[in-house]
Each structure stands twice: as structure tokens, then as C-alpha cells.
Amino acid sequence: MALFIISLRYIAPVEQVDALLDEHVAWLRTHHAAGRFVAWGRKVPREGGIILARGDSREAMAALAATDPFVAGVVAEVEVIEWAPGFLDDSVAGLAG
Template sequence: MALFILSLRYTAPIEVVDALLPDHAAWLKANHAEGRFLAWGRKVPRDGGIILARGESREAVAALAATDPFVAGGAAEVEVIEWSPTFAGEGLEGLTP
């Protein structure tokens, strides 16, 4: 499985983002339970977020990212970045090949 960074950028007012937040959080947790998402959080300043994901292909992860309530609801755009870590510090060794 490959690793991916999903970089979300809000395209709607924060009130629209906040209205979709409960569905987005449920989507994150469900994908974590399925082993697809390893970590996530807000960007600072709050203009988007980052999700560390794993998947079989860029296409599969992009299709999954399109189902994010923020993206599907028109509140965010997502960039899918494939990432091949060559080093990971203590506690993160499982990220490297």
C-alpha cells in the first residue's frame, strides 16, 4: 500500500465548513476504522486540513477523497499527493518501506 497526503483547502465560508463538520468527522473515523486513514488535523491558520492516508493507488485514494463531505458538499478542494517516506522518527518506523 502506498501513502498519500490529502491536502484540503476550504473554498466556502467557515460557517459552511462548520455545518459539514459532523459528517466530515464521521467520514474520517469510518475510514480510520477501515485502515485507510492514519492521522488528520486542521491547518493553521484554519483554511483547510491534512489527512495522512494509505491506499492501493492514487486513483482509488482520489475517488475516496471525493466522498469527503467537505469536498462533496462544495466546501473544500483536495489535492492528493503520493508520499514515499525515506525516514521516520521513533514511533513512526511503520511508515517507511
């Protein structure tokens, strides 16, 4: 299983982003429960967000990211980055599965 960084960048005013926030959080929780998402949070300053994820392929993760209500609602653009960590501290070693 590979690790991914899903990087969201807002392309609409934050009021439009906030209108989809509840749907976005429900989407995050659904994929966390399924074992795909291991962490998420806002960028500082609030220009988007980051999701740390596990999956089988970059293509599958990009297809999943496209279903994010922020992306589907055209308030954010997404970049999916496959990440091959060279080192993980013991405190986060479980991220690699």
C-alpha cells in the same frame, strides 16, 4: 501499500464548513476504522486540513477523497499527494504499514 497526504483547502466561509463538520468527522472515523486513515487535523491558520492515509493507488485515494462531505458539499478542494518517505523515525515507522 502507498502513503498519501490528502490536503483540503476551504473554498467556502468557515460557517459553511462547520455545517458539514459532523459528517466529515464521521467520514474520517469510518476510514480510520477501515485502516485507510492514520492521522488528520486542521491547518494553522484554519484554511483547510490534512489527512495522512494508506492506500493501493493514487487514483483510488482520489476517488475516496471525492466522497469527503467537505468536497462533495463543495466547501473544500482536495489535492491527493502520493508520498514515498525517505526516512521515518521509529516513533512513526508504523505509518508505512
